[in-house]
Amino acid sequence: MADKSIKTDMNDVKEIRAINRVSFKQRMISYKRKPLSLLMLIIVAASAAISAAALIFIMVYVLIRGIPNLTPDLFALNYNSDNVSCMPSIINTVVLTLFTLIIAVPFGVGAAIYLAEYAKKGNRLVKIIRTMAETLAGIPSIVYGLFGMLFFVYALNWGYSLLAGAFTLAIMVLPTIMRTTEEALITVPDSYREGSYGLGAGKLRTIIRIILPSAMPGILAGVILAVGRIVGETAALIYTYGSATGYAANPLSSGRSLAVHMYVLTNEGLHTNQAWGTAVVLLVLVFGINTLSAFIAKKLGNKKG
Amino acid sequence: MEKFAIDNMNLYYGKFHALKNVNLHMEQNKITAFIGPSGCGKSTLLKSLNRMNDLVEGCKITGEIKLDGEDIYGNMDVNILRKRVGMVFQKANPFPMSVYDNIAFGPRTHGIKNKKELDRIVEESLRDAAIWDELKDRLKKSALGLSGGQQQRLCIARALAIKPEVLLMDEATSALDPISTGKIEELCLKLKDNYTIIMVTHNMQQALRISDNTAFFLLGEMVEYNSTDAIFSAPQDKRTEEYITGRFG
Amino acid sequence: MRLSRFRERAMQGVFFLTAITSIAAVVIICIFLFCNGVPAMAEIGFFDFVGGQKWAPTNVPASYGIFNMIIASIYVTAGAIVIGVPIGILTAVFLARFCPAPLYKILKPATELLAGIPSIVYGFFGLMVIVPFIRENFGGNGSSWLAASIVLGIMILPTIIGVSESAIRAVPESYYEGALALGATKERSVFKTILPASKSGVLAGVVLGIGRALGETMAVVLIAGNQVQIPNALTDGLRTLTANIVLEMGYSTGLHRQALIATGVVLFVFILLITLSMQAIKSRSEKNG
Numbered sequence: 074m075a076d077k078s079i080k081t082d083m084n085d086v087k088e089i090r091a092i093n094r095v096s097f098k099q100r101m102i103s104y105k106r107k108p109l110s111l112l113m114l115i116i117v118a119a120s121a122a123i124s125a126a127a128l129i130f131i132m133v134y135v136l137i138r139g140i141p142n143l144t145p146d147l148f149a150l151n152y153n154s155d156n157v158s159c160m161p162s163i164i165n166t167v168v169l170t171l172f173t174l175i176i177a178v179p180f181g182v183g184a185a186i187y188l189a190e191y192a193k194k195g196n197r198l199v200k201i202i203r204t205m206a207e208t209l210a211g212i213p214s215i216v217y218g219l220f221g222m223l224f225f226v227y228a229l230n231w232g233y234s235l236l237a238g239a240f241t242l243a244i245m246v247l248p249t250i251m252r253t254t255e256e257a258l259i260t261v262p263d264s265y266r267e268g269s270y271g272l273g274a275g276k277l278r279t280i281i282r283i284i285l286p287s288a289m290p291g292i293l294a295g296v297i298l299a300v301g302r303i304v305g306e307t308a309a310l311i312y313t314y315g316s317a318t319g320y321a322a323n324p325l326s327s328g329r330s331l332a333v334h335m336y337v338l339t340n341e342g343l344h345t346n347q348a349w350g351t352a353v354v355l356l357v358l359v360f361g362i363n364t365l366s367a368f369i370a371k372k373l374g375n376k377k378g
Numbered sequence: 379m380e381k382f383a384i385d386n387m388n389l390y391y392g393k394f395h396a397l398k399n400v401n402l403h404m405e406q407n408k409i410t411a412f413i414g415p416s417g418c419g420k421s422t423l424l425k426s427l428n429r430m431n432d433l434v435e436g437c438k439i440t441g442e443i444k445l446d447g448e449d450i451y452g453n454m455d456v457n458i459l460r461k462r463v464g465m466v467f468q469k470a471n472p473f474p475m476s477v478y479d480n481i482a483f484g485p486r487t488h489g490i491k492n493k494k495e496l497d498r499i500v501e502e503s504l505r506d507a508a509i510w511d512e513l514k515d516r517l518k519k520s521a522l523g524l525s526g527g528q529q530q531r532l533c534i535a536r537a538l539a540i541k542p543e544v545l546l547m548d549e550a551t552s553a554l555d556p557i558s559t560g561k562i563e564e565l566c567l568k569l570k571d572n573y574t575i576i577m578v579t580h581n582m583q584q585a586l587r588i589s590d591n592t593a594f595f596l597l598g599e600m601v602e603y604n605s606t607d608a609i610f611s612a613p614q615d616k617r618t619e620e621y622i623t624g625r626f627g
Numbered sequence: 628m629r630l631s632r633f634r635e636r637a638m639q640g641v642f643f644l645t646a647i648t649s650i651a652a653v654v655i656i657c658i659f660l661f662c663n664g665v666p667a668m669a670e671i672g673f674f675d676f677v678g679g680q681k682w683a684p685t686n687v688p689a690s691y692g693i694f695n696m697i698i699a700s701i702y703v704t705a706g707a708i709v710i711g712v713p714i715g716i717l718t719a720v721f722l723a724r725f726c727p728a729p730l731y732k733i734l735k736p737a738t739e740l741l742a743g744i745p746s747i748v749y750g751f752f753g754l755m756v757i758v759p760f761i762r763e764n765f766g767g768n769g770s771s772w773l774a775a776s777i778v779l780g781i782m783i784l785p786t787i788i789g790v791s792e793s794a795i796r797a798v799p800e801s802y803y804e805g806a807l808a809l810g811a812t813k814e815r816s817v818f819k820t821i822l823p824a825s826k827s828g829v830l831a832g833v834v835l836g837i838g839r840a841l842g843e844t845m846a847v848v849l850i851a852g853n854q855v856q857i858p859n860a861l862t863d864g865l866r867t868l869t870a871n872i873v874l875e876m877g878y879s880t881g882l883h884r885q886a887l888i889a890t891g892v893v894l895f896v897f898i899l900l901i902t903l904s905m906q907a908i909k910s911r912s913e914k915n916g
Contacts, residue, residue, distance in 0.1 A: 091438035092451040093431060102455045103812060110814035117725055117814075120717030124788065125734060127781045128741045131752050138755075183645030191639055192646075204906065205649040211835075211902040212656070212895070213842020215869045219891040222876070223659045244652050251649070275631060277638050305745030308844040308869070312876055332747050339751050339849060349755075352748050363743040367736065428808060461810035471801035474824050483819070484809040533805070540809055 132356070139353030142346045147354075152318045157347045159354060161320050162334035165235075168321065169314065169330055170303050172239035173246065178296060180243070181250030188251075189258035190280055210248040214309040217245045221313035233315025233327035241313045242306060246299035253298065257291020258284060290369050297366035305359050307332040331355055381406040381544060381574045382427060387441035389422060391434070396422050398598045400441075404591070409566060409575045411585035411606065414595035415621070420578045421468075423595070424546050427576065428463040429456050445544070461488060464542030468549040470529035472521035472536070477513050480521045480532060484540035499539050507535035508565050527558025534565065538573075545569065547577040551584065563588050582622055586610050594618045664892035667691075667885030676889060682855045684875070684883040691886040693893065695855050699772075699865035700841055700894070702858065703851065706776025707783055707840040712833055714780070715787030716822075719829075722788065723795040724817050742785035750849035753778040758850055767862030770852035775865075778846050783836035790835060794828020795821060827912035831905060838901045842894065844869035868894045 104111035149158040184202070192199045221241030231237045261284050269279040285292075310333050314321075321328030329337065335355055338348040382404040389397035397419045404410045412420035425431045426439060429450065443450050450459050461484075472480050481500040490496060500517070504510040509531040513524075521532055530550060537545060547566075551559040566575055566588050579585050585592050586606060593603040594615075602609060602618045613619040668676050671691045679692015718738065726734060754770075757777055762769030798821045806816035822829070852864020853874060866874075871890050879887055 090440055092441070093426075093429065093437065093439040095432055095456070099453065099456065102453060103457050106455060107457070107812050107815070110812040113814040113818060114725070117717050117721045120714045121721035121726070121734065123714050124718040124741070124784055125737055127784065128737050131744065131749075131781075132740075134756060135748065135752060180645045180648045183642050184648060187639075187642035187646035191642060198647075202646055202649055205653045207906065208653050208899070208902050209649055211838050211898055211905070213838075213844065213869065213898060215842065215844040215872055216656075216660070216891055216895050216898070219872060219876075219888060220656045220659055223663055223888065224655065228659070244656075247649060247652065275635055277635050301743055305743070305747070307745070307747045308873060311873065332745050335745075335747050335751065336845060339747070339754065345755070348751060352751055355745055355748055359743050359745055360740065363740065367739070430804065430808060433804070433807070457810045457812055459810075460808055465808040467801065467805065467808075469801065471799075471805040473802055473805060473820050483806065483811075487806075487809055487811045487815060487819075536805075536809065 135349065135352050135356055139349040139351075139356075142350030143353060144350070147347055147350050157338060157344045159331060159334055159347075159351045161318065162329050162331045163354070165314075165321050165328035166304055166330040166332075169235060169238055169242070169310075169328075170300055172235060172324070173242040173303050174296065174300070176239060177243035177246050177250055177299065181247050181295075182254050182292060184247075184251050185254035185258055186280060186285075189255050190276070190284070206248040206251055209244065210252075212245075214245065214306055217241055218309040218312050220244075221309060226313055231325060233313065233317070234325045235314065235321045235328060236324045238310050238314030238330075241309050242303050245306070245309055246302055249299045249302065250292075250295050253295025254288070254292045257288040257295070260291065261287050290372060294366045294370035297362055297369065301359050301362040301366065304330075304362060305332055305355070306330070307336050311336070331358070379406040380404070381446065382576070383442075383444040383447075384423075385442045385444075387423075387426070387439065387443060389419070389426065389431070389440075390436075390438045392436040396598050397426075400600045402593060402600060402603060404574070404576060406574050407570055407572075408590040409570050409577065409588055411589035411592045412576070412578045412595060413580070413582055413585050413592060413621075414601075416580065418595040419598045420593075420595045421548055424548055424576060424578050427544070427546055428460050428465055430465065432456070461540050462542055463544045463546060464537035464540060465546040466530070466533050466537055466548065466550045469553055470526060470533050472524070472529050472532055474520065474522055476518050477521050477524075477532060478517040480536050481539045484536060488540060503535040503539040504532075506538050506569070507531045508561065508568075509535060525558075527554050527561065530554060530558065531562065531565070534562070538569075542573065544574045544576060547575065549578050549580060552580065559584075582610075594621060596621070660888065660892050660895055663885060664889035667882060667889040668892075670882060671886060671889075676886070677893065682871075684879070684886065689883065691882070693868065693871070693886075693890055695857050696866050696868050696871050696890070697893065698857050699851075700867040700869070700897075702772055702865060703775045703779060703847065703867055704837055704840040706772060706861075707779035708833070708837065710776055710780025711783040711787060711836060711840075715784045715832070715836070716791050716829060718784070719788045719791035719795055719832075720817060720822065723792050724813075724821065738785050738788045741781070742789075746782065746843060746845045749778050749782055750846035753846060753850040761862060765862050767860070768852070768864070769862075770850055770864050771862045772851070772858045772865050773861040775847050775851040775867075776861075778850060779840045779843055782843060782846060783839050786839055787832045787836045790832030791825070791829045794825040794832065797828065798824045827908055831908050831912070834901060834905045834908065838898055838905070841897055841901070842869060844873055848873050868897075 146156040147158060148160050149156045150160055152158045152161050188199060188202065221237055225231050225237035225240050226233060265283050265287060266279055269283045310330055314330060315327030316329040316333050316337055317327040318329065332355060335348060335351045338344050338351060380403050384400055384402040387397060387400040400423060412424060414420050426443060431437045445462065448454055473483060478500055481503050482496045485496060485499050501510060504513055509528060512528060524532060551562050563584065569575060589606045592606045592609045594601045594609065596617055602613060602615045609618065610622055613622060676691055676693060678694050679690060680694050681690040681692045683690045722731065722735060753774055757774050758769035761771060761774050802820040802824055803816050806820045847867050848870040851867060851870060853866040853870055854864040855866050858865045868890050872887050876887050
């Protein structure tokens with residue numbers, strides 16, 4: 074609409090009749106000569122629509138089938154084969170998450186501090202560490218499960234246990250925490266470091282008092298991202314944490330996380346309705362966690378900008 | 379003969395009034411130079427002539443710009459406009475492909491597929507841009523490996539390959555060494571027999587050396603427009619005089 | 628003063644130790660997998676194991692051939708690529724170059740959300756929705772190569788979209804402007820200059836997606852049918868390397884169990900090769916860029 078009036082909030086001109094708006098008609102004139110371009114535009118938009126539709130379809134379908142099945146029974150305190158309550162597995166998941174983080178966060182953050190603050194640029198060892206972290210990130214969870222079973226369950230003789238599960242997952246989420254923490258540390262302006270050194274503070278003090286606090290939101294966002302992975306993980310847990318139905322009372326007892334619970338329900342095929350309900354719980358949990366992570370990361374971005 | 383006619387043209391970036399009531403008529407087969415201190419709007423005006431300002435968010439234009447009497451912001455196909463009005467950018471921007479494919483990009487865009495025809499256009503364009511001898515043996519090599527001056531002349535050749543009527547040059551020599559600059563200036567003088575050239579330059583000597591007409595801009599206003607000789611020997615406006623005698627800018 | 632210097636050195640040492648954890652982890656994982664898997668391969672015979680078409684661990688005598696599963700893993704991954712790569716790359720193009728800002732604010736988080744869905748939910752959804760759909764419309768019993776390919780295709784979308792989009796955004800704007808100034812349409816400028824210039828980044832996204840698809844377990848095991856065979860049709864079932872491990876690890880003993888670990892080793896080697904090629908692509912693009 075070349076001659077369409079556009080309202081603007083300009084001071085000197087109340088209304089501008091801009092001539093350079095690309096109107097629909099002008100577009101069509103171009104596309105008429107180049108129909109292939111129009112076709113490409115349609116294909117590109119259609120692909121984006123398919124991607125979005127895939128998400129919406131899965132979400133809506135799970136919610137519609139699942140929400141009616143969110144009965145009080147599903148959240149009964151104790152599991153039995155009638156109510157197939159997901160309550161024990163929710164608690165187990167929370168405990169598992171805590172244990173995993175207690176193991177993984179110190180290592181992940183420590184490694185990131187070394188890479189960002191101590192290591193010299195272009196150091197060979199740093200290159201190797203990064204390559205290894207990338208390798209870890211690429212290993213499928215079933216391979217982690219196999220390794221966890223061989224190492225923690227059998228070699229260390231912990232059996233199917235909370236500890237075996239937590240250690241296995243800790244290695245799995247280590248690269249995530251390392252990468253996000255390192256990115257957060259790098260965005261801390263050098264002036265902070267210089268300011269602290271200028272006051273005579275040592276490197277360690279600078280890191281603990283100045284750098285870590287200002288990188289905290291970034292680190293937190295990464296940790297929450299890792300929580301999302303832990304909560305959604307199945308394959309690495311079946312043969313490490315096991316699938317006992319009760320509460321895992323101590324670090325060496327077996328339990329099932331929510332995702333494993335969902336797998337068992339699906340595999341048995343006897344409690345499809347409850348499985349839909351459990352799927353909703355799982356989705357809501359994971360999305361809640363991811364949204365929280367995105368929210369914190371965004372807040373960090375705003376503060377910087 | 380008149381090629382471009384700009385009448386009552388205003389341009390805004392959001393609230394900023396970047397070009398104020400510009401009236402400018404440019405002649406065919408002449409070199410017109412836009413001069414003025416940086417930020418005066420000369421590049422902005424140049425980009426309005428092939429509608430590259432459409433990409434800038436918040437940019438609004440009013441008034442009228444005609445090419446051969448036809449409104450370029452009307453129902454003219456913008457792709458045809460850009461085929462008729464070629465552009466060379468301040469920073470050479472060859473595509474990350476071979477020299478040959480760079481030159482052939484335009485013709486292919488406009489539907490030429492015949493290999494022989496493309497070969498002919500590539501050679502002719504490179505010859506016109508006076509760079510054929512340097513590049514004829516490396517047509518298949520990546521254009522990113524060329525020197526800065528070669529890259530810019532390649533970009534000129536690329537623009538010539540679509541047979542434009544007008545060639546816009548946006549400070550095309552500002553990033554180049556004096557020798558490359560000299561080659562491109564020579565080229566411009568040769569090209570004006572067949573093309574209308576409109577160039578933005580911050581180099582007054584360059585305007586004086588090669589342009590036929592010069593327009594002086596200051597703070598979004600076109601202060602003076604006249605033959606280059608007249609502008610530099612007898613400027614009518616005090617501000618023009620101050621600028622060309624080097625008192626500001 | 629001396630104490631504080633000691634503390635500085637000590638903590639640097641601690642940070643260094645945490646940093647080499649990832650190296651230690653990779654080394655231990657390799658050692659444990661190979662030490663447990665390679666002897667089994669030796670006992671079965673490497674070529675009988677990798678090239679054998681018969682998997683019958685409970686027969687007497689038992690057979691441990693995983694050839695069909697290697698092929699199945701490749702088939703399923705190929706299927707996921709066919710579905711996920713074009714849609715993923717084109718979606719990335721849309722997000723980076725065509726998407727209006729208000730829509731982007733919705734669409735971008737949506738693609739990220741897709742990455743957050745746990746694989747067990749994908750598997751369950753596939754089992755309840757896609758498998759019956761295939762059974763009713765294309766025949767067979769539904770659990771099939773096709774079902775696994777569709778679900779994996781969706782699962783790798785966010786990886787491909789994310790990596791490709793940032794690769795496309797990293798291309799200098801001057802290429803795009805140069806093409807437009809020659810009279811090319813927006814679409815031609817994007818597809819002929821920007822996309823080719825971003826190809827190594829896009830390729831990295833695709834390779835990452837291949838890794839995801841090859842290693843995915845829970846979704847596949849629920850919907851692929853798990854028959855040890857090379858499928859003749861898209862509606863035939865198959866069993867991937869990952870599915871084999873999950874299905875039988877629970878009750879296996881002795882050589883059978885070691886053969887499963889060896890299956891994991893084969894998978895692991897595939898993934899290592901992919902990671903290596905990924906790093907090769909990356910260093911090449913860094914050199915060019």
